[in-house]
Amino acid sequence: MFAEMAEERATPREWILNAGYEYRFELDPGASLAIKHVTGQASTEYISEETAMPAYANLHLALEAMRVRALSHAQGSDELERTPPYDGDSESAEPPRILILGPPNSGKTSVAKILINYAVRAGQDWCPFLINVDPSEGGPMLPGTVSASPISAPLQTSTPAHTLGSSSTSAPTHVSSNSLLPLVYWYGHEGTKRNGLLLDRLIRNLGENVWDRLEDDPQGRASGVIVDTPASLSASGTSGDHRQALIKACVDAFRVNVILVVGHEKLNVEMQRTYGSRMTVVKIPKSGGVVELDALYRSRIHKYQMHSYFYGERFSVPPGMPSLNTGSTNTGYIIGGEQNTDLALSPSSTIISFSDLTIYRIGEETMAPTSALPIGATRVVSEMQPLLVDPAQPGSGLYNAVLALLAPPNPDESERYDEEILDLHVVGFIVVTAIDIPNKRMTVLAPSQGSLAGRIVILGSFEWQE
Numbered sequence: 001m002f003a004e005m006a007e008e009r010a011t012p013r014e015w016i017l018n019a020g021y022e023y024r025f026e027l028d029p030g031a032s033l034a035i036k037h038v039t040g041q042a043s044t045e046y047i048s049e050e051t052a053m054p055a056y057a058n059l060h061l062a063l064e065a066m067r068v069r070a071l072s073h074a075q076g077s078d079e080l081e082r083t084p085p086y087d088g089d090s091e092s093a094e095p096p097r098i099l100i101l102g103p104p105n106s107g108k109t110s111v112a113k114i115l116i117n118y119a120v121r122a123g124q125d126w127c128p129f130l131i132n133v134d135p136s137e138g139g140p141m142l143p144g145t146v147s148a149s150p151i152s153a154p155l156q157t158s159t160p161a162h163t164l165g166s167s168s169t170s171a172p173t174h175v176s177s178n179s180l181l182p183l184v185y186w187y188g189h190e191g192t193k194r195n196g197l198l199l200d201r202l203i204r205n206l207g208e209n210v211w212d213r214l215e216d217d218p219q220g221r222a223s224g225v226i227v228d229t230p231a232s233l234s235a236s237g238t239s240g241d242h243r244q245a246l247i248k249a250c251v252d253a254f255r256v257n258v259i260l261v262v263g264h265e266k267l268n269v270e271m272q273r274t275y276g277s278r279m280t281v282v283k284i285p286k287s288g289g290v291v292e293l294d295a296l297y298r299s300r301i302h303k304y305q306m307h308s309y310f311y312g313e314r315f316s317v318p319p320g321m322p323s324l325n326t327g328s329t330n331t332g333y334i335i336g337g338e339q340n341t342d343l344a345l346s347p348s349s350t351i352i353s354f355s356d357l358t359i360y361r362i363g364e365e366t367m368a369p370t371s372a373l374p375i376g377a378t379r380v381v382s383e384m385q386p387l388l389v390d391p392a393q394p395g396s397g398l399y400n401a402v403l404a405l406l407a408p409p410n411p412d413e414s415e416r417y418d419e420e421i422l423d424l425h426v427v428g429f430i431v432v433t434a435i436d437i438p439n440k441r442m443t444v445l446a447p448s449q450g451s452l453a454g455r456i457v458i459l460g461s462f463e464w465q466e
């Protein structure tokens with residue numbers, strides 16, 4: 001039995017869910033809803049064919065068996081002999097490294113989240129990596145990024161700004177206990193076709209970093225990897241070469257051994273043909289609860305994500321639910337094992353000189369992909385060439401632009417290389433709010449105070465205005 005209370009309604013309503021039923025809700029912007037589990041169990045007896053959860057739960061059990069086998073194998077324990085193998089392959093002791101594919105609005109992100117949360121709730125100290133290579137979504141960071149986050153606690157699910165958990169913030173006094181510390185690269189665009197080569201390289205960078213990180217961590221390695229992908233990797237409207245190249249980049253970079261295809265028969269057949277001989281390809285059903293998100297909703301979420309990055313988020317508990325405050329701190333509520341960040345941040349608006357920042361964009365602003373060039377033609381500027389952006393040029397594209405602040409390059413000059421900035425991860429973001437060309441100055445909004453002098457930033461195609 002669940003008690004539900006929406007913000008505009010002071011009296012709770014009770015719902016009795018039969019076994020195999022799923023409780024679904026949709027909220028208007030700004031509305032919030034509290035759900036209290038009153039009686040019964042929310043793990044579930046799976047008997048209904050109405051929901052996709054039985055398939056997801058069975059899948060989780062199979063993945064869990066793979067993790068246990070992999071860890072046992074790594075520890076050289078005889079547990080290996082006793083753990084049932086996945087798909088009958090008695091030789092395999094590989095942990096699950098899963099690529100989730102599916103058309104737009106098929107519920108890929110939700111499946112990724114469900115599988116990650118099942119894993120970390122299993123009580124086995126798993127810490128799987130959640131990889132987000134969908135730049136239109138932003139994962140735990142901002143749209144335009146791709147990221148890898150080790151997940152050790154259930155992902156926050158209560159805010160549309162961070163559907164894949166919140167990363168730690170600039171707040172000086174507080175880092176919530178389960179905030180993520182993702183490794184982030186800046187692709188800078190929403191669509192994967194805009195610069196496929198760059199996205200390919202960033203995916204491979206993420207992979208290398210994940211394996212470096214896992215090298216001395218058998219528990220982490222056994223926990224596996226879950227990769228959430230953009231819909232364009234599965235959409236029929238996208239060119240086959242582009243899709244296949246990015247799928248291959250993911251398969252190679254994250255050593256994928258399980259491909260999950262969410263509710264798409266043709267794609268399942270295609271993946272079976274391409275990868276079926278060397279890994280498990282499984283089609284899983286699309287949940288009937290998935291909501292079709294339109295472009296307007298997505299652009300509203302992008303704005304909300306940007307606002308939350310700079311100003312934090314306030315989480316409003318519907319009135320009449322005082323018990324939810326139990327266990328709260330000044331900065332967050334702990335509800336159902338999830339920490340809901342409730343932070344007001346204070347960004348800083350600073351005037352800086354043009355010369356403080358070195359600003360790049362990657363490739364020309366308008367550039368057809370290499371594959372679209374006539375056969376034999378080469379271009380002068382490559383898609384991956386960092387090009388300096390001059391703020392003094394009218395039309396530089398900097399006004400209201402979101403700029404990714406990069407980690408410093410290698411201090412050893414002899415280790416530097418031309419395209420090094422493509423391989424530097426992101427440490428934060430700033431937005432240009434005013435440009436004063438005569439005085440060679442600009443105003444930038446940054447999450448915290450601190451000098452930006454000497455920093456390298458990259459311009460993409462994202463803009464934001466308060």
Ligand SMILES: Nc1ncnc2c1ncn2[C@@H]1O[C@H](COP(=O)(O)OP(=O)(O)OP(=O)(O)O)[C@@H](O)[C@H]1O
Binds near residue numbers: 288289291
């Ligand atoms: N079982 C469910 N019940 C209610 N809402 C759901 C359910 N599954 C997914 N949703 C909602 O449907 C929307 C789309 O789901 P999701 O983001 O998982 O799809 P996706 O395939 O990853 O989308 P995209 O094409 O953008 O990558 C989200 O708002 C999500 O919260």
